[in-house]
Amino acid sequence: MVITPASSFTFEQLTDAYNETRVDYLVPMPMNVARLMEYCRVYDVSLESSVVAVEEDVVQGLGMLGVRQDRAWITRLGVLPVGRRKGTGSALMAGLMAGAEKQAAKTVWLEVIKGNLPAHNLFHKFGFRETRELIVARRAPKAELNEATFDKVKQVTALNHEDAIILLSHRQERPNWLNETESLQNVRNLSALLVELKNGGRGWVTYHAGLLQLTRLVVEITVGDPTEVTEAILTVLHQRHRRQDSIAENLCEDEKWFGFQKAGYFDSFRRIEMKRPL
């Protein structure tokens, strides 16, 4: 089996191989070429440091590496059915770790879908340890809004992309790779809402409003009860975007999560964030 840089392959080949790795996953998340290209751009994936495992001209698996300053992030790791039970996952991981070292990374991060035990065990074997559990939440547009929540709102200010980035860069909480300011800077046309409640509570949400979906949601509370202010912010957001399906990725199970749930979000699946120092 040969480990080759992903830059030797076209995006069409990488997309086909990636989709084949996910064919029997619980959460398959297939992609088309445009989506994979966008993914690599937004998350600073280096195709030179990403790897594809090949045996007798047949792709066995692939893994990608995002690189930012002294940090690296393993993503889209998967083994095709034809490559399973012959050490392909370990070979890919070894290639990715070598790539991270070559990039002078001091820490490597990754996430594994909760319940994917073979992958979780593989990451343990490579020295990764759990840091936290993250929730991927969804909200269908038909979810009801609590009209009484509107009465609590004193003022709403809509902000543009540049202002949204300023808010994001002043966050108190450590974001996950997907929600880091570097990722969100790479997303075009972010929006933000600053919301102030009559009781003095304050906070904001940044998001991307597509035609069909609201994505890239980040909520931060600056003053007040996190659950109450989160619910109010999201109620205002969804009143303005009543028709879109919403996805909030990598939330922590904290007081804000209760606010998300009150605004109609539900737990779709969970990821385990892991890291390893180099």
Next chain:
Amino acid sequence: MKTILQIEDNHANRLLVERVLEPHPYRLLHAADGESGVSLALEEKPDLILVDMGLPDVDGQTVVTLLKQIPDMENIPIVAITAWPPDKALEMAQQYGCDGCITKPINVKNFPGQIAAFFTHNDA
């Protein structure tokens, strides 16, 4: 003859549904992603839509959301097809207003009956 639209990106899954439903009097249409699925639904107004929840361009939940917001489409039953555990699949289907869900891999013996049930329910 009833028309079924299957929105499914995986070729093997598509073929399996085709083979299982072949002996039955259905006209089966196919779309490999969400965008072409919505277009085909608008053109053909099928009697039933089977939507895989994991699609390569836009996920199945968003496809269902869009279809349910189109006035001509709101009464067409939509069935989610997913590999998620049954309780999670059911929750997702309910939240998004699906008329049912079938977990993958499909049970080839039961599948025709499951499909027929949606028509019976809808005709009642």
